[in-house]
Amino acid sequence: MYNFQFSNPTKIVFGKGQIQNIGQEIDSSHRVLLMYGGGSIKKNGVYQQVIESLSNHDLVEFSGVEPNPSLETLSKAIELVESKGIDYILAVGGGSVIDGAKFVAAAAKFEGDDPWDILAKGAKVVSALPLSCILTLPATGTESNGNSVITKRSTQDKLPFSSPHVYPQVAILDPSVTFSLPPRQVANGVVDAFVHTIEQYLTYDVNAPVQDRFAEGLLSTLIEEGPKALSEPDNYDVRANIMWAATMALNGLIGVGVPQDWATHGIGHEITALHGLDHAQTLAIVLPSLMREKKEHKAAKLLQFGRRVWGITEGSDDAIIEQAIAKTAAFFEEMGVPTTLSGYGIEASAIDALVAQMEKHKLHAMGEHKDINPDVARRILENAA
Amino acid sequence: MYNFQFSNPTKIVFGKGQIQNIGQEIDSSHRVLLMYGGGSIKKNGVYQQVIESLSNHDLVEFSGVEPNPSLETLSKAIELVESKGIDYILAVGGGSVIDGAKFVAAAAKFEGDDPWDILAKGAKVVSALPLSCILTLPATGTESNGNSVITKRSTQDKLPFSSPHVYPQVAILDPSVTFSLPPRQVANGVVDAFVHTIEQYLTYDVNAPVQDRFAEGLLSTLIEEGPKALSEPDNYDVRANIMWAATMALNGLIGVGVPQDWATHGIGHEITALHGLDHAQTLAIVLPSLMREKKEHKAAKLLQFGRRVWGITEGSDDAIIEQAIAKTAAFFEEMGVPTTLSGYGIEASAIDALVAQMEKHKLHAMGEHKDINPDVARRILENAA
Numbered sequence: 049m050y051n052f053q054f055s056n057p058t059k060i061v062f063g064k065g066q067i068q069n070i071g072q073e074i075d076s077s078h079r080v081l082l083m084y085g086g087g088s089i090k091k092n093g094v095y096q097q098v099i100e101s102l103s104n105h106d107l108v109e110f111s112g113v114e115p116n117p118s119l120e121t122l123s124k125a126i127e128l129v130e131s132k133g134i135d136y137i138l139a140v141g142g143g144s145v146i147d148g149a150k151f152v153a154a155a156a157k158f159e160g161d162d163p164w165d166i167l168a169k170g171a172k173v174v175s176a177l178p179l180s181c182i183l184t185l186p187a188t189g190t191e192s193n194g195n196s197v198i199t200k201r202s203t204q205d206k207l208p209f210s211s212p213h214v215y216p217q218v219a220i221l222d223p224s225v226t227f228s229l230p231p232r233q234v235a236n237g238v239v240d241a242f243v244h245t246i247e248q249y250l251t252y253d254v255n256a257p258v259q260d261r262f263a264e265g266l267l268s269t270l271i272e273e274g275p276k277a278l279s280e281p282d283n284y285d286v287r288a289n290i291m292w293a294a295t296m297a298l299n300g301l302i303g304v305g306v307p308q309d310w311a312t313h314g315i316g317h318e319i320t321a322l323h324g325l326d327h328a329q330t331l332a333i334v335l336p337s338l339m340r341e342k343k344e345h346k347a348a349k350l351l352q353f354g355r356r357v358w359g360i361t362e363g364s365d366d367a368i369i370e371q372a373i374a375k376t377a378a379f380f381e382e383m384g385v386p387t388t389l390s391g392y393g394i395e396a397s398a399i400d401a402l403v404a405q406m407e408k409h410k411l412h413a414m415g416e417h418k419d420i421n422p423d424v425a426r427r428i429l430e431n432a433a
Numbered sequence: 434m435y436n437f438q439f440s441n442p443t444k445i446v447f448g449k450g451q452i453q454n455i456g457q458e459i460d461s462s463h464r465v466l467l468m469y470g471g472g473s474i475k476k477n478g479v480y481q482q483v484i485e486s487l488s489n490h491d492l493v494e495f496s497g498v499e500p501n502p503s504l505e506t507l508s509k510a511i512e513l514v515e516s517k518g519i520d521y522i523l524a525v526g527g528g529s530v531i532d533g534a535k536f537v538a539a540a541a542k543f544e545g546d547d548p549w550d551i552l553a554k555g556a557k558v559v560s561a562l563p564l565s566c567i568l569t570l571p572a573t574g575t576e577s578n579g580n581s582v583i584t585k586r587s588t589q590d591k592l593p594f595s596s597p598h599v600y601p602q603v604a605i606l607d608p609s610v611t612f613s614l615p616p617r618q619v620a621n622g623v624v625d626a627f628v629h630t631i632e633q634y635l636t637y638d639v640n641a642p643v644q645d646r647f648a649e650g651l652l653s654t655l656i657e658e659g660p661k662a663l664s665e666p667d668n669y670d671v672r673a674n675i676m677w678a679a680t681m682a683l684n685g686l687i688g689v690g691v692p693q694d695w696a697t698h699g700i701g702h703e704i705t706a707l708h709g710l711d712h713a714q715t716l717a718i719v720l721p722s723l724m725r726e727k728k729e730h731k732a733a734k735l736l737q738f739g740r741r742v743w744g745i746t747e748g749s750d751d752a753i754i755e756q757a758i759a760k761t762a763a764f765f766e767e768m769g770v771p772t773t774l775s776g777y778g779i780e781a782s783a784i785d786a787l788v789a790q791m792e793k794h795k796l797h798a799m800g801e802h803k804d805i806n807p808d809v810a811r812r813i814l815e816n817a818a
Contacts, residue, residue, distance in 0.1 A: 049673040051448025056441065060688065063436025133520070255670040257654045258677050265646025272642065283639040284760050288434040301686075305447065305677070 049256045049305040053206050058192035061220045062292065067094060067182055070138070071101035073218040074180060078136035079106045080173035081129060083149045085113050085141045085207045092228045094184060099139055105408035108132050113141065116320060117148035119164055119200045122155070126163065128157045129177070133388070136178050139216075142185030143240075143327075148215040150196040153177040161257070166209050167198055169320070173211035180218040184225050186291040187237030187328070189244060189298025199321065205409070206321040221295065223287035231278050234290075235379035235383040238274035241294035242267060242379075243331040247310050248303035250339070252417040253348040256306045263302045267357045274383055311414035312338055315425050318405040324393055332385040333392075335409070336377040341424065343369060345417060389433050396433040399426060434641045443577035446605045447677065449669070451565055452479060455523070458603040463521035464491045465489045466514060468534045470498050470526045477613045479569060479573055493517050498526065501705060501712070502533035502674040504549055504585045507540070512561070513547065514541045520565050522600075527570030527618070528625075528712075535581040535599040538562040539791060551594050552583055558596035565603040568698050571676040572622030573714070574683025575630060576604035584706065590794070607678065608672035616663050619675075621713035621769040623659035626679035627652060627764075628716040631687035632695050632803035635724070636801040638733040641691045645737070652742045654678045659768055671744050679766040696799035697723055698811050703790040708779055717770040718777075721762040722817035726809065728754060730802060774818050781818040784811060 061069065074080060080102065089095040099107075109168075110125045128134065152267060153176040155163035163170040175224065184190045190196065194215045199206040249263035256260035270293055276286045281340045296302065298388070316330030325333075343350065354360045355370030363371065388394060389399075406422040414420035422430075446454065459465060465487065484492075495510045502601045507802040513519065514537060524534035536562040538546035539670075573579065579600045582619040584591040611619070634648035655678055661671045680685065699724075701715030710718075728735065732754065739745045739757030748756065762772045771777060774784075791807040799805035 049670060049677070051446075051451065051719050053444065055444035055445050057439035059438065063434075066436065107536075255674070256651060256691075257657065257674055258681060261650025261653060262647055264651055265643060268646060269642045285434060288690075289640070289642055292434070298644060304445075 052304040054218060054300060054304045054354065056215070056301070058216050058299070060192060060217045060258045060295070061218060062129050063288075064222060064224050066222050067097040067225070068101050070180070070182060070220055071104065071219075072260060073220075074102070074105065074136060074138065077299050079108065079132065079134050079154070080136045080138050081134040081321050082107055082109045082130075083113055083125060083139045083141075083145055083152070084109075084111050084135060085145050087111065089140055089184060089290065089417050092184075094140060094182065094225055095356040098138070100180065102138075108134060113145045113148045115144050115153070116206065117144045118204070118290055119198055122148050122151050122198065122293050126155045132175070139179060139181040142183070143188030144189045144375045145182045146183070146190045146216070147188070147196040148197065150176075150183065150190070151198050151209075153179045154209070154211060164200060167207040168205070169179045173209070173213050176211065176213040178217055179214065181216045181420050182220045182222075183291070185205065185229060185233055185237055186221075186226060186294035187240040188239070189295055191216060191221065192295055192299040195298070197310055197317070201341070204321045204405075206317045207409070210397050214378055220294060221291050223284060223291045226287045226291065227282050231384060232326070233275050234273070235385050236326050237294060238277065238383055239328040239332050239385050241290070242270045242329070243312055243335055244297040245270075245302065245360055246335065247312060248306065249359050250346055250353060251307040251309050252345055257305065259302055262296075264353075264356050266293045266297050266302065271357070271379055274379070278383070307416035309414075309416040311420040311425070314411050314414045315402075315406070315428065318402045318409075321396075322401060323392070323394055323398070329385055329392060332380040332387045333389055333432050334428060336380075336387055337428045338420075339373045339376070340431060341428050342415065342420075389429065396430065399429045399433070402429060434639065437689040439685060439689045441600070441602050441686070441772050443684070444603045445577060446460065446603060448673075449607060449609050451605050451607050451730065452482045452610070453486050455483055455565070455567060455603075455605055456488070456490065458492065459487070459521060459523065461489045461599070462517050463519065464493065465521045465523050466517075466519040466537070467494045467797035468510060468522060468524045468526075468530055468537070468575065469494075469496050470530050472496065474525055474569060477569075477610055479525060479567065479610055479681060483523070484566065487523075493519060498530045498533045498781055501527050501584045502529045502536070504583055505587070507533050507536050507583065510537045511540045511562055517590055519562070524566040525562060527568070528575045530573045531566045531568070531601070532550030532573070532581040532583065534566065535561075535562050535575070536583050536594075538599055539563045539594070539596060549585060552592040553590070555594075558598050561596065561598040563602055564599065566677075567605045567607075568602045570612060570614060570618055571606075572625040574626070576601055576606065577684040579682055580683070582702070589706045589790075591702045592794075606676050608669060608676045611672045611676065612667050616769065617711070619662050620659070620770050621711050622679060622768055623655050623662065623675060623768055624713040624717050624765055624770050626682040627655045628697055628720055629682040629712070630655075630687065631720065632697060633691065633693050635734050635738060636692040636694050637730055639691050642690065644687055644691050647681075649738075650740050651678045651682050651687070656742070656764055660765070663768070678778070685724070692801035694799075694801040696805040696810070697798045699796050700787075700791070700813065704779075704792075707786060707790060708777070708783070710777055714770055715779060717765040717772045718774055718817050719813060720774055721765075721815045724758045724761070725816060726813050727800065727805075748797055772817070774814065781815065784814045784818070787814060793794045
């Protein structure tokens with residue numbers, strides 16, 4: 049096991065009927081910016097619960113945070129923070145809204161000229177407004193980590209940043225609000241959480257059985273519960289298990305002390321930036337092909353993955369590995385998420401431009417061995433055409 | 434899954450060579466009470482690393498915290514805190530030293546007449562001195578939770594308290610300092626962590642696969658790594674895996690949203706109080722017998738435990754359960770920890786006095802069904818004679 053540091057300050061408030069307690073979690077002295085997306089929270093009752101619970105708070109609303117939240121939209125929120133004297137942010141929504149709120153929280157305290165430098169130039173975040181969140185779509189784990197991904201529409205750049213200052217203070221997770229999600233969003237969330245787990249697990253072999261087994265536990269849970277969320281959309285336990293698995297998949301815990309390979313995300317972000325695919329759709333395209341590309345390096349862990357997660361006991365090592373990869377792709381397809389570029393109408397001729405974007409973003413050393421460069425990514429995309 | 438709240442503020446600093454960084458973690462404005470036990474930290478080099486790292490801090494030492502830390506000993510530390518103007522506590526040692534430090538931290542800020550009321554009368558802890566710890570013996574999980582168990586020697590009472598105010602701020606875990614532990618302490622730690630995990634897992638069936646699989650992952654790790662720690666005492670990875678498993682077993686995570694059964698601890702504490710057995714020895718006596726006593730209530734989970742943790746695939750449900758219980762007891766015995774009262778020279782005639790202690794402490798509703806009372810505990814002890 050590698051040396052590591054781990055802490056996670058987010059307070060999780062999990063379960064039915066918890067949203068109405070948000071008012072108790074935020075000191076009423078704060079002037080709160082309530083950020084949300086396209087208005088689904090007004091249809092499913094979440095908005096009403098939040099407004100009622102915060103009736104004693106000074107509240108300013110900012111709606112319209114889009115999927116793949118953009119610098120262009122969030123800049124308007126930053127202006128609002130300044131003009132209205134906002135000192136606390138409450139994000140209500142999925143990963144996009146929460147990621148957007150993190151950027152606004154950091155930008156509001158940023159001392160440089162242009163907050164986009166946080167993403168484009170790695171400018172350090174030294175403080176941020178306090179923020180909390182109410183999660184309505186389990187997927188990215190952003191509700192209890194310091195990560196955020198923002199898109200600059202004008203240049204088609206989709207870039208991440210991380211800071212300990214943007215961990216949500218409180219995250220309320222009520223699985224019952226996910227009953228009304230469209231199946232596509234449910235499926236995307238399951239695929240996203242699955243891939244996060246894989247990226248912290250499926251690397252070369254470091255002796256860390258606790259982390260391995262935790263990761264395998266999340267993968268098995270997502271495999272069992274994911275299809276049930278589509279076939280039994282009102283099953284509370286199913287929704288709760290997926291929601292908790294998605295949080296645990298990216299709160300930092302399963303990744304302590306082990307190598308990580310975030311190449312699937314690196315490559316996937318470029319597909320979203322150029323073609324507008326949902327984030328999880330891009331991961332479903334890249335991951336199975338990346339597994340095949342790196343089969344030799346990752347052989348020991350792929351074998352363990354095949355045996356423990358997929359329960360494959362028969363066949364040669366190579367046959368078990370191939371079957372594990374095939375089952376992973378079949379799982380994504382079963383969730384309704386295609387695993388090829390052509391499944392989304394993207395032709396192989398589009399790969400050149402994707403590779404050029406990776407060159408532009410200097411993605412020359414992806415993967416736990418830092419050996420996935422744009423040329424290797426080209427092969428991965430060609431094999432996923 | 435039940436509704437739950439979860440947060441854990443402790444910062445974990447894990448790995449080789451980390452102890453020398455303790456000075457950076459504690460602001461040098463503090464006047465620090467350095468608490469430790471019988472002096473083993475002077476033999477294994479830990480003391481020297483701590484003193485060097487804290488060379489710029491104002492430091493007062495308090496040594497001699499004994500196993501099953503006593504009110505009598507800790508009262509002297511509380512006096513020292515007051516007389517020397519201490520405002521920070523650093524505990525260096527195993528669970529006893531850290532538990533003792535938590536009591537001192539809470540007692541120093543206690544506003545009632547007698548700090549023992551925190552344990553004897555459940556008096557609320559409303560604040561505590563800040564504390565951090567350097568863990569030298571993986572076992573209790575106290576390095577990242579708000580729990581503490583203190584013994585009043587004069588009355589033979591061994592009682593727990595919990596407070597969010599006594600979570601260590603920083604916990605340094607260097608697995609290499611555990612190389613020099615006596616085998617008995619290594620074995621005790623593995624058994625303790627195993628039983629903590631079981632107590633949050635082996636209950637009636639609530640649908641919570643993430644928690645189940647995390648618990649199973651810890652149990653499997655302890656089963657695999659525990660005997661290796663005895664046969665390969667200098668194997669760093671083995672020590673690291675046990676240390677991390679023991680922390681994860683009782684930092685609150687695996688117990689969220691599920692029923693819990695702490696009857697093994699409840700009964701075990703009385704055996705330690707009256708007979709001076711090591712904490713883990715008492716758990717090894719009680720747990721297998723408690724599993725048999727509650728076999729019907731816990732049948733579904735016992736079956737899952739047998740299949741997933743022990744890999745038993747053949748036989749009737751009852752045969753799998755019986756085998757799982759037998760394997761659990763055999764595992765403790767393999768670690769050198771006997772699983773009967775007679776294994777420690779305690780005769781069956783001692784059970785009356787143990788039951789009387791449980792009556793005195795009003796342990797009338799132990800277990801996840803609150804149906805383990807002193808009469809049931811008597812049967813459990815008789816079957817473990």
